[in-house]
Amino acid sequence: xxxxxxxLVFALVMAxxxxxxxxxxxxxxxxxxxxxxxxxxxxxVLLTGVGGLTSFGQxxxxxxxxxxxxxxxxxxxxSPWLTLPLSLLVSGSLAVLLGLITVxxxxxxxxxxxxxxxxxxFYLFSKLExxxxxxxxxxxxxxxxxxxxxxxxxxxYYAIWVAVILSAxxxxxxxxxxxxxxxxxxxxxxxxxxAFGVHTPRAxxxxxIHAAVLAGLSGWLYAHLQRAVNPTPFGAQAGIEYLFIAxxxxxxxxxxxxLGAAIVVVLKEVLQSYLPLILPGSGQVxxxxxGIMLVALLQLAPGGLWPWLMSFLPxxxxxxxxxxxxxxxxRSRAPAEAGVLLQVEKARKQFGGVxxxxxxxxxxxxxxxxALIGPNGAGKSTTFNLITGVLSATSGSxxxxxxxxxxxxxxxxxxxxxxxxxxxxxxxxxxTVLENVAxxxxxxxxxxxxxxxxxxDRADEAKLxxxxxxxxxxxxxxxxxxxxxxxxxxxxxxxxxxARALCVDPMLLLLDEPAAGLRHMEKxxxxxxLRELRDGGMSVLLVEHDMGxxxxxxxxxxxxxxxxxxxxxxxxxxxxxxxxxxxxLGVAA
Amino acid sequence: MNTTIMxxxxxxxxxxxxxxxxxxxxxxxxxxxTRVILIPQGEFVTYGALTYASLAAGQMPGTxxxxxxxxxxxxxxxxxxxxxxLHGRLVVRSFITNIVLPAIVxxxxxxxxxxxxxxxxxxxxxxxIVAMIGLYLYRIAFQPLAHTSVLVLLIASVGxxxxxxxxxxxFFGAEGQRGPAVLSGAFTAGALxxxxxxxxxxxITIAFIVGLWLFFGLTLYGKALRATAVNRLGARLAGIRTxxxxxxAFLLASVIGALSGIMIVPITTLYYDSGFLIGLKGxxxxxxxxxxxxxxTAVAALVVGIVEAFSSFYASNYKEVIVFMLLIPVLLLxxxxxPAVEEEKD
Numbered sequence: 001x002x003x004x005x006x007x008l009v010f011a012l013v014m015a016x017x018x019x020x021x022x023x024x025x026x027x028x029x030x031x032x033x034x035x036x037x038x039x040x041x042x043x044x045v046l047l048t049g050v051g052g053l054t055s056f057g058q059x060x061x062x063x064x065x066x067x068x069x070x071x072x073x074x075x076x077x078x079s080p081w082l083t084l085p086l087s088l089l090v091s092g093s094l095a096v097l098l099g100l101i102t103v104x105x106x107x108x109x110x111x112x113x114x115x116x117x118x119x120x121x122f123y124l125f126s127k128l129e130x131x132x133x134x135x136x137x138x139x140x141x142x143x144x145x146x147x148x149x150x151x152x153x154x155x156x157y158y159a160i161w162v163a164v165i166l167s168a169x170x171x172x173x174x175x176x177x178x179x180x181x182x183x184x185x186x187x188x189x190x191x192x193x194x195a196f197g198v199h200t201p202r203a204x205x206x207x208x209i210h211a212a213v214l215a216g217l218s219g220w221l222y223a224h225l226q227r228a229v230n231p232t233p234f235g236a237q238a239g240i241e242y243l244f245i246a247x248x249x250x251x252x253x254x255x256x257x258x259l260g261a262a263i264v265v266v267l268k269e270v271l272q273s274y275l276p277l278i279l280p281g282s283g284q285v286x287x288x289x290x291g292i293m294l295v296a297l298l299q300l301a302p303g304g305l306w307p308w309l310m311s312f313l314p315x316x317x318x319x320x321x322x323x324x325x326x327x328x329x330x331r332s333r334a335p336a337e338a339g340v341l342l343q344v345e346k347a348r349k350q351f352g353g354v355x356x357x358x359x360x361x362x363x364x365x366x367x368x369x370x371a372l373i374g375p376n377g378a379g380k381s382t383t384f385n386l387i388t389g390v391l392s393a394t395s396g397s398x399x400x401x402x403x404x405x406x407x408x409x410x411x412x413x414x415x416x417x418x419x420x421x422x423x424x425x426x427x428x429x430x431x432t433v434l435e436n437v438a439x440x441x442x443x444x445x446x447x448x449x450x451x452x453x454x455x456x457d458r459a460d461e462a463k464l465x466x467x468x469x470x471x472x473x474x475x476x477x478x479x480x481x482x483x484x485x486x487x488x489x490x491x492x493x494x495x496x497x498x499a500r501a502l503c504v505d506p507m508l509l510l511l512d513e514p515a516a517g518l519r520h521m522e523k524x525x526x527x528x529x530l531r532e533l534r535d536g537g538m539s540v541l542l543v544e545h546d547m548g549x550x551x552x553x554x555x556x557x558x559x560x561x562x563x564x565x566x567x568x569x570x571x572x573x574x575x576x577x578x579x580x581x582x583x584x585l586g587v588a589a
Numbered sequence: 590m591n592t593t594i595m596x597x598x599x600x601x602x603x604x605x606x607x608x609x610x611x612x613x614x615x616x617x618x619x620x621x622x623t624r625v626i627l628i629p630q631g632e633f634v635t636y637g638a639l640t641y642a643s644l645a646a647g648q649m650p651g652t653x654x655x656x657x658x659x660x661x662x663x664x665x666x667x668x669x670x671x672x673x674x675l676h677g678r679l680v681v682r683s684f685i686t687n688i689v690l691p692a693i694v695x696x697x698x699x700x701x702x703x704x705x706x707x708x709x710x711x712x713x714x715x716x717x718i719v720a721m722i723g724l725y726l727y728r729i730a731f732q733p734l735a736h737t738s739v740l741v742l743l744i745a746s747v748g749x750x751x752x753x754x755x756x757x758x759x760f761f762g763a764e765g766q767r768g769p770a771v772l773s774g775a776f777t778a779g780a781l782x783x784x785x786x787x788x789x790x791x792x793i794t795i796a797f798i799v800g801l802w803l804f805f806g807l808t809l810y811g812k813a814l815r816a817t818a819v820n821r822l823g824a825r826l827a828g829i830r831t832x833x834x835x836x837x838a839f840l841l842a843s844v845i846g847a848l849s850g851i852m853i854v855p856i857t858t859l860y861y862d863s864g865f866l867i868g869l870k871g872x873x874x875x876x877x878x879x880x881x882x883x884x885x886t887a888v889a890a891l892v893v894g895i896v897e898a899f900s901s902f903y904a905s906n907y908k909e910v911i912v913f914m915l916l917i918p919v920l921l922l923x924x925x926x927x928p929a930v931e932e933e934k935d
Binding site for chain 1: 626729730733734737739740741743744745747748749750751752753754755756759865869872873875876906907909910912913914916917920921
């Protein structure tokens with residue numbers, strides 16, 4: 001939760017600027033341009049900085065917004081206010097279309113793909129007859145309220161900045177919500193988010209649409225500010241420049257987009273008007289200087305300017321503790337005497353010629369702690385991935401409460417009440433412990449993105465955070481609740497993962513090496529917690545290398561070696577099993 | 590359409606496609622080794638082409654001075670990085686590669702520019718000048734950022750592109766130039782006429798593809814480059830100097846770019862800003878090749894060239910739209926074929 005006070009102050013300052021006596025009208029024009037660029041950059045912040053999807057094509061969406069209103073208000077005489085929803089709709093639907101194709105390509109395909117269709121659309125703008133080809137469309141009517149026409153840059157100034165501040169508020173609301181946490185988890189890979197029910201392609205498409213709609217809004221405003229459109233401002237160069245604005249400002253921060261827009265617009269203006277005085281001569285000296293400054297800036301502050309500025313402010317690690325009296329609905333518990341919870345039957349996984357898991361069968365009963373042990377490379381983590389749907393088995397079957405789940409994706413597995421932790425910790429380092437844990441409760445909340453933006457999700461959100469806080473308390477990390485997850489020790493991060501998994505309200509908890517990196521006392525506390533959970537009706541399946549920990553805790557042990565099950569039984573029988581000793585020590589003792 | 594026109598278009602497409610293939614290869618190479626998406630590749634093309642054309646016309650190209658300026662910058666960066674432990678040998682080596690070398694080339698350029706040198710000298714000088722620019726650019730702009738994300742490198746790449754394009758206007762002016770043919774003469778086979786120039790284009794493209802293939806498959810440096818591409822840290826631990834790998838990649842890319850430029854400037858007029866679009870078409874090919882596969886990139890580049898030739902014949906207005914939209918079905922296929930499981934990468 002960020003305080004709204006600085007935003008209010010900012011809004012008041014922006015509102016007062018045109019009334020400053022002696023304010024040059026040209027500065028207002030600059031501020032208009034900053035606002036227009038900031039809108040697009042804000043979308044990119046969400047898309048690129050937060051979601052990890054780089055797009056060069058935003059200028060094309062600005063173009064769609066601008067051309068939609070241009071065509072409708074000139075050729076069809078529609079009121080500009082009527083074309084606003086249509087402009088947003090056109091950019092939004094195009095984002096759906098292009099997003100469905102491009103969003104699935106992450107990594108470097110995505111930026112290049114966006115660059116390509118950005119260019120293609122630009123050439124389309126400049127060739128289509130009804131868009132006026134290279135000349136574009138002119139004589140677009142101004143925005144008007146009643147008889148008041150926003151003809152001057154000073155009069156449309158308010159429309160632009162109201163749009164910027166509203167969009168910033170909505171975007172920040174979105175980030176600070178259930179959907180927002182899912183979006184913020186995207187950049188750290190799919191596996192962790194999907195294990196808690198986040199539908200990652202849908203989340204990516206969502207940010208793509210959000211960014212496109214903001215770009216469309218900027219385009220609509222642009223068309224009514226300039227009262228004419230032509231293809232030039234929607235080309236590849238512009239697309240690159242928007243991205244560059246977001247990076248300069250600080251691609252992870254909503255206000256970084258606004259700051260970046262201010263810096264770039266002003267810098268370009270200054271360079272264009274003053275450089276020829278210093279360095280007379282032909283050519284685009286300002287482009288050269290601009291390019292060089294860009295590289296220099298990145299070398300000095302690769303994270304952008306906003307976080308760099310913020311680092312001078314005193315750090316705030318406060319944050320209210322959620323009201324833990326609020327309760328989420330609980331899963332109905334399996335009856336105490338119920339039999340098999342998880343049944344793995346002849347599960348097999350081959351990677352090419354390597355058999356990672358070789359026809360392994362075992363089961364987990366209700367209210368039982370089962371340990372999966374074996375030397376490194378025995379196939380333990382692969383077995384976990386098979387159970388949780390991250391990998392699908394080559395053959396064999398896996399069933400939960402008698403229901404086959406071999407082909408189910410991770411999002412379906414977690415719905416059945418199976419949650420997990422990871423061998424290599426997968427938390428979002430720049431989110432707080434509380435926010436990370438709340439991702440675990442993703443499926444237990446219901447608010448969508450629109451509700452989040454409008455803050456209609458607060459009741460739902462409070463319950464989710466309360467649940468997260470309760471689980472954090474349960475694992476004993478209340479002190480660290482508002483710290484960034486990345487600042488914790490590795491052992492504590494593992495405990496955070498357990499709290500996150502508990503937020504699912506699971507029947508079966510899969511823990512991948514939970515005790516690694518823990519100190520002795522912490523291990524004992526963990527063992528106590530796991531026993532409590534079992535006694536409360538939960539089952540636990542864990543992979544662990546610490547034999548002392550396993551032998552004292554597990555009800556039953558399954559031993560794997562080179563992908564094959566070599567033994568199964570109580571800790572006492574496993575300790576004396578000659579096969580097991582051979583696997584661990586090499587020779588029969 | 591008749592067969593002659595079709596054959597003519599195919600031939601035209603293959604000639605352009607060969608150039609795109611070379612550029613695509615260079616982009617794949619640089620990306621694989623340094624993770625830089627090399628937007629300025631197009632500037633290497635125009636710099637190579639226009640330096641060659643200027644020299645052939647007896648004019649002094651500004652790029653030679655730029656090479657010296659960048660060299661001085663690179664030398665300063667080297668000194669700054671090594672300021673805590675300045676060994677004599679290191680300083681001397683850096684001085685020779687970064688200052689003495691471009692100074693000699695500048696002197697040669699000034700000497701030759703005054704007397705309309707033969708084609709071979711023009712080619713050699715242009716290649717060396719652009720190669721040095723590529724090398725020093727890596728040192729100044731990208732090596733300090735080598736540890737950052739692909740996105741930051743990409744933005745830096747855009748910055749370099751803007752600066753180089755602006756400098757291109759300064760050096761060569763706004764008018765387009767053409768250069769003399771590298772190989773004159775022609776012969777006809779059936780309805781088709783093969784010029785010496787187009788034969789050169791084919792030969793050099795094939796030579797480069799085979800050469801790169803041999804370089805990466807058989808030589809130790811090639812293997813070191815591949816190792817750097819797969820795992821930077823691992824390569825360093827194995828004793829590979831990753832900065833050297835980056836330098837080699839940029840050197841190769843700039844040579845390839847300049848060579849492509851020299852090969853097309855006798856066929857088409859090039860302007861200071863033509864490189865961007867040419868480079869982007871190389872990109873299209875590189876993306877179709879998945880930014881990893883050399884043969885696939887080469888094939889894709891030929892397809893791009895042929896599609897471009899045909900669409901400029903049938904729908905010249907929509908030529909660029911068609912070429913860039915070619916990517917959409919490819920991306921679609923790729924996303925259907927591989928719902929890539931990707932892990933955290935920053």
